[in-house]
Amino acid sequence: MTLGTTTTPRIAAVAGTALALALLAWAPAPARAQAELKTDQDVERFFATACGWCHQGGGREGGRGPALMGSKRSDEYIANRIATGKPGKMPAYGQSLTTEQIDAIIHYIRNLKPEGGG
């Protein structure tokens, strides 16, 4: 009998646990990567990376896409444009955003004010 025969399985068990924990920590990451858009500040951050390169100034100015601030479009129109996009012009976000997230974006757009103003 040596110590070696009893320690080897323990090392294997520890390594197995570490691997399982690593997998657990890693697995939910893609789901969490999709930002929670609870406040206009959350949306502002998301908008800057996802939409800002076409809707400049946080949506206040035009760019590749039109300015969104002060839009006369209905909520339904805006929700539909975000969900379905516009072929060749704007990507569709219906697969990556929930209706709650799209509602939060509409709320953000409706509350846009000229920068520095207000």
Ligand code: HEC
């Ligand atoms: C690749 C550039 C691009 C990106 C990225 C983009 N858009 Fe657009 N967006 C456009 C263009 C171009 C239009 C005009 C489409 C049309 O002809 O109706 C548009 C139109 C819109 C409209 C309708 C505005 C109006 O008055 O007709 C909304 C709302 C909108 N985008 C929101 C968003 C949001 C929110 C995001 C990010 C989740 C986003 N867009 C990302 C290019 C883009």
